[in-house]
Amino acid sequence: MNFYSDNKALKFHLGHPMIKQCIDLKENGYTDSEKFDYAPKDFDDAMDSYDKVLEIIGEIAGEIIAPNAEDVDHEGAHVENYRVKYAKGTQKNHDTLTQAGVYGIALPRKYNGLHFSMVPYVMAAEIVSRADAGFANIWGLQDCAETIEEFASQDIKDEFLPRIATGATCSMDLTEPDAGSDLQAVQLKATYDEASKMWLLNGVKRFITNGDAEIKLVLARSEEGTADARGLSYFVHDKAWGGTKVRRIENKMGIKGSPTCELVFENAPSKLVGDRRMGLIKYVMSLMNGARLGVGAQSVGLSEAACREALKYAGEREQFKKKIIEFPAVYEMLSLMRAKTDAARTILYETSRWVDISKSYSALQRGGTTLSPEQRAASKAAGRNADMLTPMLKLFASEYANQNAYDAIQVHGGTGFMKDFPVERLYRDARILSIYEGTSQLQVVAAIRFVTNDSYTALINSYAEQKVEPQFEHLRTILAKMSDKYLKAVETVKGFENEELLDFHARRLVEIAGCLIMGHLLVLDANRAVTEELPNSSDYVKSAEIFIAHAAAKVKEHSTFIKHFNAEKIANYKSPAARD
């Protein structure tokens, strides 16, 4: 099994026309090929390299990680002498990917990385997640390298970055018992030690994914007497320096292979990353956006697994002398699962492309290039698109993954409730996706400003302006009607002139915008599949039609609710009845 080559949608999204711009920017003249024998010489060479490396990851995902997933789920990780011991399968997965040289995928070559665009990097994350969403965390935390690369001093970069490619694991240590969604409340103390010229960390971190990693990025309070975000700085700690203990790992519902640790820091030496006081305000926010993109990939991978498991079972299981897939109630579920997965995937790669372009411009600037006014404008636009798409992606992909895992069990019936089939694990693994790296509710908080300042409207219009074949006009008509409803709903909510009412309706508005964005992207995908005459182009058309039909109904539901909402009735919601 190869989880890359058995899924044609991946190559389709990799081959999006915008990838040329992504790679040209990333490779900046393809000059690395003079220094590194594995660097591409031109665009086609780079695409070929992406394809080859995704083949490798697809094979490892299909042949090693997926078959290990069940045992890893049963065995989990455990603590021995204050250190984490991975499940056997987890260690094997990690060792194999290390041998395959696919840690440090996005890192510059001078740090031993592959310097790939975000698009194939995110695709690799999707592939690994389809095999085992829990393991995808351990692999995906190589994201931490990005933060070091972007913000740390040259010394720190030279010290830590080359180790990523040789398999050094990472963690980002943010959450504390009293600081979850509200990271401003972080208490872990950092004090500068003149003697060792190091910062010493003291305190407790909780719910730390892969908390016993070798390279740790730690958010800590460096400014005594402060109580908000401005007193927080970001530090890098090497496990080899000592001073950390894993007190326990959580007994979780899902993603059991990914150890969630409670960590004690006792005079743990560390080095400052970037500037003091910028920890939360700048660096964590940047890391968090990357992590949200990662959860998007994780969610799409899990949805893909759920779709496939359900489809396979429905084609084999017979009831009433028929395959259950022949019953409308079942085939509708399966088609909707596929449409949601395709919708989440298209926004995943759209987001990845903008993130990629934005990051490439930043890298150019860090490298000393002065951007032209056009480039500055392009960089800014890419950054804005990335910022506005990331919470939308995280919100929808994770919610769809949960819905798809739920439906996958439903298709299996009672059997799906047993531990005999993978769907039961998928269901448990999916549940965290809409919670960690910012709950769905927080994604709405991040997204709502793009509703009120009309950024989403501009984005939606930019999609609507792209020409498509006449066969898609009817979908464009439906989308145009949805847009009208969206604008009216936004206007209605703005008309309340009340912050609380805006917050109250925020999710509905963001969801309408999301339906529009994904609907348009699916039309553009279908149009490209048809014009490129792909043998499976009808699959893309089907998903666009199914998704838009359901999205139109969803938009109607939300817009009707908003239209008929009596502002005074918010009081009904404020004190949910306890019935005591």
Added chain:
Amino acid sequence: MFKIIVLVKQVPDTRNVGKDAMKADGTVNRAALPAIFNPEDLNALEMAIQMKDRIKDAEITVVSMGPGRAAEIIRESLYRGADKGYLISDMKFAGADTLATSYTLSMALRKLEPYNVVICGRQAIDGDTAQVGPQTAEKLSLPQITYAETLEAIDTESVTVKRRLERGVETVKSPLPCLITVHSSAAPCRPRNAKRTLRFKRALTPSELQASSTDYSAMLESCSYLRIREWSAGDLQAEPQRLGLSGSPTKVKKIENVVLAHKDAKMLTAADADVESVVVELMGEHII
């Protein structure tokens, strides 16, 4: 430098046999089966890489006898850890049985002397003879270790290997150079490495270079590691009558499709006496 040679073969994937796997005349329909790296040759390659990991100053050369497309598994070896490759290819080699094959390979190995160790898979899944390794060793008067499972120790003078035998394991030590055949129970081969894959993806044989629509000659000029050497019968200075079909005393008389059908089922009760009798019978047959 310590020189390790790995003999590898591209084979039809007989593990996933469909209904069109055999032709009407009873021969293997190679066109219908995907061509893969012979599984035990991958175990052999892994053992070679482990040797290199321990010896450090070592070089792995992969040798494959086969048609032009066998260059695919040579590249695959480069992606996983080999350093260079030779394709032994000539129409004159066609139809070779194990005797002619081992003769051909031994002539190639003579050209590659000096080397410290030769490693190959125990057997190929298309023929299942397990003869080519031992015959090659005999022709070169090399000591041989068959059914190798674990590399216990290696230095420039000797190698110690654990062998997987029918009823247990045996640890043997051999002076070098020697030939080792590796069993499927040995460590599976490590995956393709991303950087190696990107570095060697344009490694080509001269024939492939000629057939390619893009002109890579300048690139191969500057990057000699991208050259997969190709040797024909003439290059090996082999006796023509010992090659291919004419060098193969094995003649296939007839091939039959065997349809397995069960017969004479034996019914047993759960009584102790019945259970005991079946245990005794199975032990007598060496099944348990």
